[in-house]
Structure formats: C-alpha cells, structure tokens
Amino acid sequence: MGSLESGIPLKKGSLFGTQFTRKEKNPFSHRFRSSFSRLLFKKLDYLQWICTVVVFLCLVVVFQMFLPGSVVENSDDESLKAVRMRSDNLFHYGEIQKVVLDIGEDALLLPMILEKFRRGGGEGMDAGLFNHTAQHFGYRKPQLALVFGELLVDSHQLLMVTVATALQEIGYEIQVFSLEDGPGHNVWRKLGVPISIVRTCDKRNNTVDWLNYDGIIVSSLEAKGAFSCFLQEPFKSIPLIWIVHENALAYRSRQYTTNGQIEFLNDWGRVFNRSTVVVFPNYALPMIYSTFDAGNFFVIPGSPAEALEAEAFMALHKDNMRVNMGYDPEDVIIAIVSSQFLYKGMWLGHAIVLRALEPLVTDFPINKDNASARLRIIVHSRELTNNYSVALETMAHSLKYPRGIIEHIAGDLNADSVLGIADVVVYGSLLEEHCFPEILIKAMSFEKPIIAPDVPMIRKYVSFHSNLFTLAISWV
Structure with a gap:
C-alpha cells in the first residue's frame, strides 16, 4: 500500500528513469522534470513532422522536373502499364485522361500522351502507344531529272515523254533540263513538267543542285555536254541512266583509233564509266560500242x-x-x-x-x-x-x-x-x-x-x- 501512495513508477529503460529513482525524495524536482520531458517530446514531434513535410515537398519538385520526360521516353517502365489501356477498336480520350489524372495532376503526363496518340493515328495503339523507337517522316515524292541535248520532236523525245508519263502515274516528280531549247518544249509544258535550259555546267554559272534529285536520266549522245556536271563532286554519287539510241559514235570511234585521237576516246570513256547504267534499245548497239563497255551496258528492246x-x-x-x-x-x-x-x-x-x-x-x-x-x-x-x-x-x-x-x-x-x-x-x-x-x-x-x-x-x-x-x- 505504501508503494502505491508514492506515485506511478517509471517503466524500466524509460528516458531519465535512473535520475528519478535516485531522487525520489524530492517531489518538486520530479514534477518539474516530468513537465519538461513532455514539452521536449512535443517539440521533437513538431520538428519531425516539419522535416517530413519539407522532404515530401522536395520530392514533389524533383518528380515534376524529371518524371514526365523519363516516363515518356522509357516505354518499358512498369508505371506505364497502368496507363496503357487495351481496346478492340481505339483509345478514348476520356478514359486516358481519367487514368492519367489518377496518377497525379502535377505529373503533367496527359499532353505528351495525347500528342503521341495524335501522331500514331489511332491505329495499333494497343501494340505500342509509347514506343519511342517509332519514327515518323514527312512524305516526299521521288524526284527525277531528265536531261536532253535539245528539245526536238523526234522518236527519242517521244520515247522519253512516254516514259515520263508512266513515271508520273506511279508517283514520280519530273524536271526536264536541256542544253538547247526546241519545239519539244511545248510537249513537256502540256504535261505540266518544269523545264530549265542549262547552258553550261561550269561551277560558277551552274545553279542546279543535282543533289535534290534521286536519279538522273540522260537521253541521246547530244546530251554529253551535261556530263561535266556529273563528273564533279559531290554529284558523282547520284544514280545516272544514259539512254543511247545512235550508232554514230561507234563509227567515229573507229576513226579516232585509226587517226590516233586517243584523247577523244578517253573523254567518251569517262562518260560511259560515269553512267550507272547505259541503256540501248537493241542488242546490236552494245556490240558496236564494245570499246566503251565498262560492265554497265543494258538492253531494253523497243523504240518508236x-x-x-x-x-x-x-x-x-x-x-x-x-x-x-x-x-x-x-x-x-x-x-x-x-x-x-x-x-x-x-x-x-x-x-x-x-x-x-x-x-x-x-x-x-x-x-x-x-x-x-x-x-x-x-x-x-x-x-x-x-x-x-x-x-x-x-x-x-x-x-x-x-x-x-x-x-x-x-x-x-x-x-x-x-x-x-x-x-x-x-x-x-x-x-x-x-x-x-x-x-x-x-x-x-x-x-x-x-x-x-x-x-x-x-x-x-x-x-x-x-x-x-x-x-x-x-x-x-
């Protein structure tokens, strides 16, 4: 009974427990220190709570700075699986917005997701909406340049008009260049094909950027003067098809050989070597042009x-x-x-x-x-x-x-x-x-x-x- 009247004993191992047991005979000191300990506990609780809030706010700031970019760029993140929704037909904007906002409005994921949705066109979205490896390019029709020596109305021009019309039908853009103008100018105009007269291929006077074209088709021997353009850098790498209809050069080459005019043979040889493909309309022409054969001769029979x-x-x-x-x-x-x-x-x-x-x-x-x-x-x-x-x-x-x-x-x-x-x-x-x-x-x-x-x-x-x-x- 005497122990109960002396007050509530402290638990073993409690804070300041040993000091209170030593001075139990001083009741005033006991009450003072008990009040102080309660006050100290309250201050510690407030301080811990304030530190927790500060740490939380710092984490929010960090997440706002780094989370949107990392989530969109990493398509394998597990958090995206909660956002990815599967539907038999397509995604619904409302459902996407609802799920994304459940993550947190401060994350600002919605605009980036919607942007990918719009670029994806709504097809196959469940197979990889957030796949960052998908690349999107603007559509550009393949560009072809047709080069002539002169715009005459002859069988060669008729053949090229027929070929160009077929190429336009399958999606090619055609641009005509010629060293000399001629009556065939109006034929190309009616087809809606732009025409440019190239007087020279000198670097200072040449304003044509041949790198804009995916390929070049040169028709007839008379267009040989344009090859000075294509023998220059950086135009050497452009695919070039040369169509040869005439046999005049084959007979002249024999005279060049007889007269010892090797410089003319070498000049024409460079032109044949520059061509990616030399196309002939029959099998006789490649035989008489065998002197210039660089392994790039090709025959497409037929001519008007x-x-x-x-x-x-x-x-x-x-x-x-x-x-x-x-x-x-x-x-x-x-x-x-x-x-x-x-x-x-x-x-x-x-x-x-x-x-x-x-x-x-x-x-x-x-x-x-x-x-x-x-x-x-x-x-x-x-x-x-x-x-x-x-x-x-x-x-x-x-x-x-x-x-x-x-x-x-x-x-x-x-x-x-x-x-x-x-x-x-x-x-x-x-x-x-x-x-x-x-x-x-x-x-x-x-x-x-x-x-x-x-x-x-x-x-x-x-x-x-x-x-x-x-x-x-x-x-x-």
Whole structure:
C-alpha cells in the first residue's frame, strides 16, 4: 500500500528513469522534470513532422522536373502499364485522361500522351502507344531529272515523254533540263513538267543542285555536254541512266583509233564509266560500242523510232518511188531481208528462201517488152562489200534464175527504200536472236505482209493481223 501512495513508477529503460529513482525524495524536482520531458517530446514531434513535410515537398519538385520526360521516353517502365489501356477498336480520350489524372495532376503526363496518340493515328495503339523507337517522316515524292541535248520532236523525245508519263502515274516528280531549247518544249509544258535550259555546267554559272534529285536520266549522245556536271563532286554519287539510241559514235570511234585521237576516246570513256547504267534499245548497239563497255551496258528492246521513220519516209517519197529506183509500177517485188547481225550462215538462209521462191519464176514473163507484171527479187543485207553480190549471183545461177531478176542492195540507209517499194517482205535469217528483229518492226510500220521462219523469238510476237497481213511459215 505504501508503494502505491508514492506515485506511478517509471517503466524500466524509460528516458531519465535512473535520475528519478535516485531522487525520489524530492517531489518538486520530479514534477518539474516530468513537465519538461513532455514539452521536449512535443517539440521533437513538431520538428519531425516539419522535416517530413519539407522532404515530401522536395520530392514533389524533383518528380515534376524529371518524371514526365523519363516516363515518356522509357516505354518499358512498369508505371506505364497502368496507363496503357487495351481496346478492340481505339483509345478514348476520356478514359486516358481519367487514368492519367489518377496518377497525379502535377505529373503533367496527359499532353505528351495525347500528342503521341495524335501522331500514331489511332491505329495499333494497343501494340505500342509509347514506343519511342517509332519514327515518323514527312512524305516526299521521288524526284527525277531528265536531261536532253535539245528539245526536238523526234522518236527519242517521244520515247522519253512516254516514259515520263508512266513515271508520273506511279508517283514520280519530273524536271526536264536541256542544253538547247526546241519545239519539244511545248510537249513537256502540256504535261505540266518544269523545264530549265542549262547552258553550261561550269561551277560558277551552274545553279542546279543535282543533289535534290534521286536519279538522273540522260537521253541521246547530244546530251554529253551535261556530263561535266556529273563528273564533279559531290554529284558523282547520284544514280545516272544514259539512254543511247545512235550508232554514230561507234563509227567515229573507229576513226579516232585509226587517226590516233586517243584523247577523244578517253573523254567518251569517262562518260560511259560515269553512267550507272547505259541503256540501248537493241542488242546490236552494245556490240558496236564494245570499246566503251565498262560492265554497265543494258538492253531494253523497243523504240518508236522505226514507226516514225517509216511514216516520215513515206510522206517524202509517196510518189514515183519505184520509178526512181528503176522498177515498173506493175512489177511484183519481193524483198528478202536479214538480221542486223552479220554471221557466217547468212548466205544459207538466203539460199533456202531463193530455193522456195524459184517455182514462182514460171508464173511471170521474162521479156521486158511485155506489159505484164514481172517478178523482181531484192536481197537486202547490211554487208557493204561486193563479195556478197558475187555470192548471190552464184546462187541465182545454180538455182537457174533468169538474169536480172535478183538484185543485191546493201546498207542500212537503203533499208527504208527496199521496204517502201516491196509487195512482200521475207525474213531470210535463221539466227536465234534475243529480241524481235527491228527490220520486221519497220516492215510492219510500212504495212507490208511478212513471211518469217518459225523460230521461237518470231513465233513469240508475230500473229495474224488484218491490217498488216502478217504470216509466219517454216522454211524447214
């Protein structure tokens, strides 16, 4: 009972416990120190609370400074998984806003998320809305530059207009450059293609930045002057396609070699080497240009040149063409034409054709004084020597053809004249070629009936046509 009256004992190990036990006999000191300890405990609690608040505010400031950028840039953060919402169709702005605001309005995540949503277009959002590796680029149509020597109205220009129209249809932007202006200017204007006349490629005067173009197409040998631009840095790396239609340089190169004009050969050689691809319309041109072959030759068969040349020739020589060549209007003229390639077996094809035509001789009179139609056979070849004419005379004599019926005309320049006056064109070559013979394309442009051997390349393209009277037969 006495211990209860002395007051509430302190717990073992409590603060100031030992001091109170030592001086229990002084009640005033005991009460004073108890009040002091309670006051001290209150101050410590306030101080701890204030420090906690300060630390919390500092953390809020730190999170505001670093959290938005780190969260958006790191798509693998676990906190983003709470924001990512899966929907069968699309995200809803309201749901995104609700979930993001649940994280904390001070985080300011909503504008950045909405910006990615708008850029993403709303497609496939559940597969990676916050994937920072996705790149978005502005759409730009591929740019092509067409370079000409002169804007003429010819077969080369017609081909390039056709190609450019097709390229525009599939999304290319075309810009035309020419060293000289010409009547073809209006053709490009009607297509809506910008045209620029480039007088020189000197660095001081050249204002064309060729690096703006994804590729360059150069047409014809006449545009060779523009190559001085493309031989300069930094334009050497631009893809360049050079289309060569003419054979004039091949013949001139032989003269350069004979005359020892090596500087001209080297100059043209640099141009061929600069081209990424040199395109020819037939397989004969790469052979005659073999001197400049740098391993970049390519053949794309087909050209409107044959049709345009035939139309122009007929317009100029419509009247008295036979008379001018020494034939009567009533004569039946059969033209035997050959491949554009010279080969050893050419005489065999001609001999087979002459042997097949020999029975026709009996159906026509031999006497010139007779007013009836006579049979005339013209053998055309690219061989320019007289040796082949002698060979044909020998074949005609062996087949018992009357003298004067068979005539040999050679040379490419005479091909149009032979086709223009012929009633029937016979293809007298058995050579397996890579493409349909150009001489037959030109014959069809003259609207002549054709007889051709049954070889795969001709069989692939020749068919019956009501206007061209095309016919294919087999010689053997």
